[in-house]
Amino acid sequence: MKSRAWKSVIPVLVGAAIALIPAPHGLAPNAWHYFALFAAVIVGLILEPVPAAAVGVIGVALGALLGLVNAPAASGGPKLSPADESIKWALAGFSNATVWLIFSAFIFSLGYARTGFGKRIALFFVKALGRRTLGLGYAVTLADLILAPLTPSNTARSGGTIYPIIRNIPEMYGSYPGESSRKIGSYLMWTAFAATCVTSSMFLTALAPNLLALEMVRKVAGLEISWAQWFVGFLPVGALLIAALPFLVYVIYPPEIKVSREVPAWAARELDKMGRITRRELIMAVLVVLALALWIFGGSVINATTVGLAAVALMLVTGIVSWEDILGHRPAWNVLVWFATLVTLADGLSRVGFVSWLAPLTTGFLSGVSPTLMMAALAVIFFVVHYLFASITAHVTAVLPVMLAAGVAVPGMSPRVFALLLCYSLGIMGVLTPYATGPGPVYYGSGYVSRKDFWTLGLVFGFIFLAALLLIGLPYLSAIF
Numbered sequence: 001m002k003s004r005a006w007k008s009v010i011p012v013l014v015g016a017a018i019a020l021i022p023a024p025h026g027l028a029p030n031a032w033h034y035f036a037l038f039a040a041v042i043v044g045l046i047l048e049p050v051p052a053a054a055v056g057v058i059g060v061a062l063g064a065l066l067g068l069v070n071a072p073a074a075s076g077g078p079k080l081s082p083a084d085e086s087i088k089w090a091l092a093g094f095s096n097a098t099v100w101l102i103f104s105a106f107i108f109s110l111g112y113a114r115t116g117f118g119k120r121i122a123l124f125f126v127k128a129l130g131r132r133t134l135g136l137g138y139a140v141t142l143a144d145l146i147l148a149p150l151t152p153s154n155t156a157r158s159g160g161t162i163y164p165i166i167r168n169i170p171e172m173y174g175s176y177p178g179e180s181s182r183k184i185g186s187y188l189m190w191t192a193f194a195a196t197c198v199t200s201s202m203f204l205t206a207l208a209p210n211l212l213a214l215e216m217v218r219k220v221a222g223l224e225i226s227w228a229q230w231f232v233g234f235l236p237v238g239a240l241l242i243a244a245l246p247f248l249v250y251v252i253y254p255p256e257i258k259v260s261r262e263v264p265a266w267a268a269r270e271l272d273k274m275g276r277i278t279r280r281e282l283i284m285a286v287l288v289v290l291a292l293a294l295w296i297f298g299g300s301v302i303n304a305t306t307v308g309l310a311a312v313a314l315m316l317v318t319g320i321v322s323w324e325d326i327l328g329h330r331p332a333w334n335v336l337v338w339f340a341t342l343v344t345l346a347d348g349l350s351r352v353g354f355v356s357w358l359a360p361l362t363t364g365f366l367s368g369v370s371p372t373l374m375m376a377a378l379a380v381i382f383f384v385v386h387y388l389f390a391s392i393t394a395h396v397t398a399v400l401p402v403m404l405a406a407g408v409a410v411p412g413m414s415p416r417v418f419a420l421l422l423c424y425s426l427g428i429m430g431v432l433t434p435y436a437t438g439p440g441p442v443y444y445g446s447g448y449v450s451r452k453d454f455w456t457l458g459l460v461f462g463f464i465f466l467a468a469l470l471l472i473g474l475p476y477l478s479a480i481f
Contacts, residue, residue, distance in 0.1 A: 007049035015040030024357075031352035034068040038354075038398075041345060045394040052391070053334050056341030064090035069348040092347070093340030097305040098215040102339055104308025105152040105205045106332035108291070111320045112147065117281045118161045120274060121146050126165065127267035133184055133255045136263060137246030140166060140188065141195040145242060148199035148206040149292055153331065154430070155438030157206075158196035163442055165270075166192060170448065172262045177447025185448035187255035191246050193431070193443040194461050198245060200427025200437070202238035204230040205295075207427050208335055209392045213400055215343055217419045220350060220404040225420065227295035227304055233420050233480070237473040241465065248464070253457060283318050287311055342397050349401055359405035371413040372478070376470050378403055379421045383466050386429040392437055396426065417477045424473060428465035432458045 015036045023032035041059035045052050063069055063086075070085035093099060112118035125139035125146075144162055151157035170176065170185030177185070200207040204214065204227045214230075217223050294307045315321045326332070349355050369377065382403050389395040400422060407418040430437025434444035434454050444454055 004049055007047040010047060011040040011044040011049070014043045027357050028353065030068050031354045031357070033066070034063065034348055034352045035354050037062055037066075037068065038345060038349060042394055042398045045397070046390055051334070052393070053338035053341070056338050056345065060090045060093075060341045060344050063345070063348060069351050089348070089351070090344060093342070093344035094336075096215065096340065096343050097303065098211050099336060099340045099343060101205075101305040101308045102152055102208050102211050103332055103336045104305065104312050105150060105208075105211075106335055107312045107315065107321065107326055107329065108287075108308070109151040109153065109156055110325060110329050110332070111284050111287070111315050112151065112161070113156075114321055114325060115278065115280045115284045116274060117284045118147050118151075118157075119165065120271065120277065120281065122162055122165050123267045123271050123274075126169075127264050127271060130260055130263035130267060133187060133258050133260050134246060134250050136169070136188065136260055137191040137249060140192045141242060141246055144192070144195045144199050145202075148196075149203045150205060150288055152205050152208045152211070153335075153438065154196045154200045154207055154427075155442070156331070157199075158192060159439040159442035162192050162196070163439070163446075167446065168266070169260070169263055172266065173257050173260065175257070175448075181448045181450075182256055184255045184257045184260065185446075186453070187249060187253060189443045189446055189448040190253055190453075190457055191249045193439055193449075194249065194457075195242070195245055196439055197428050197431040197437065198238060198241045198465070200430060201424050202231070202234055202242075202427070203227075207392070208339065209396045209426050210423060212339055212342060212393065213396050213423045213426060216346055216396065216400050217404060217423065219347055220355065220401050221408050221415045221419055223416055223419055225416070225423075226299040228297070228299055230420070230423075231296070233477055234424050234473065236476050237424070237468050240472065241468055248461075252460065253453070280318075280320055284320055287314055287318075287320070338393070342393065346397050346401055350405075355401050355405045358402050359409050371410055372474070374410055375407065375413055375418050375421065376474060378407055378418070379425060379470065379474075380466065382422050383425045383429050383462075386432055386436055390435040392426055392430060395429075414478065414481060416481045417474070420477055420481075421469065421474060424469055425466070428469065429462070431465060432462045434458075 018036035018039055019033050023029045037059060041055055044055040044059070048055070067082055067086050069089050070082060122143040125143045126136065129135035129139035140162060144158055147157050147161060166188050169188060170183070173184050174180055175183035175185040200210070204210050214225055217225060291307055291311045294302055295304055298307070316323065382399060385399060386392070386395050403422055404419060407413055408415045430440065434440045436458070443449065449457070
């Protein structure tokens, strides 16, 4: 109880302390007071005295109650009262298309679980490639890759689907948390964790904060980025990392057992228990292919959110999920409220003029540096700052708008390249610490990767991932855009 009380008090103290400081030169008092509220919300998201979505609701409610942000009047429309303008701003996130795309993708991932299709995919790769430990690493990586495009929660994808399958494997070879973990368990767990960080960056819909980031890119930089553009932009980096990752882990953090003949037999038995592929799984597979095809090739014809909502409707019609399933899927409704409020709160920073005021100050220390070097430097700062965050969502909300505004203001810098560079770093930065992304506590909690190893490997693979993004991704993005 004491811990929760302090977690509740600290955000209030932070907000109050900032609010009591006079507004800096060039910034309106209401903008400074709104920043104080925003800072309190970010601290609340990090400490979580109450669930993150509740923190967002409280922040939006206080912003509207205090009248710190007003919605701009519609062109030619009737002028609203300050109270009506405030509530219009507060509820704007719930009409945001990106928020509903995130919700739709969560329901889509529910279909994987309800049909067993996700588990079958993982077991298939384990059976096909699991004869050797290195092959098992590739099986885990490919299974995550296949599930990633339509699973916007890497916790559900890796922690909820991949991990329950692979946790049974180490014990077959006498590999348990502790002294025997390096036999095979450590390699397997770290490979699975690092792989989901790469796939989280590879697809727009593989990580919910990706979509939140894209909405901020639209609002701050005025850029529209499609599902296909995201995928094509990260493809060289993602393909290289996916191809090399299991081998890199094999070399840097080698398993003691190199051959695992028992694993394919075990996977085959598990598949036999599941029986023949069902009609519902086949329908699920068709819907997956259809949604991906429309996202990749239909961007100019149909909105991505429309595709997501249509997929959910087809899942209901075909019985893949029931309405009761959707009503009972708490993660989807939680993320709907959470991200709707965060979109609103982040948008408030721009509306009150805080972002445009702070952006020039952010890049002042890099004046005189070439746009490319400045782009790389800001990307490195954005990446390394994640050591301070226990949530990619909180990181996106707090840091991305400022970084975007700073980059857009630099003469000669490509806003699209810079925006993509920052967005692509979101998934891969999850590898840094045991708390950096959702699956981290799952794999750390397995006991197969010690605290020292987790932090060391996070630093090593964080450097590898960031180096690949800057040395390969930056020149490639500059060339195609």
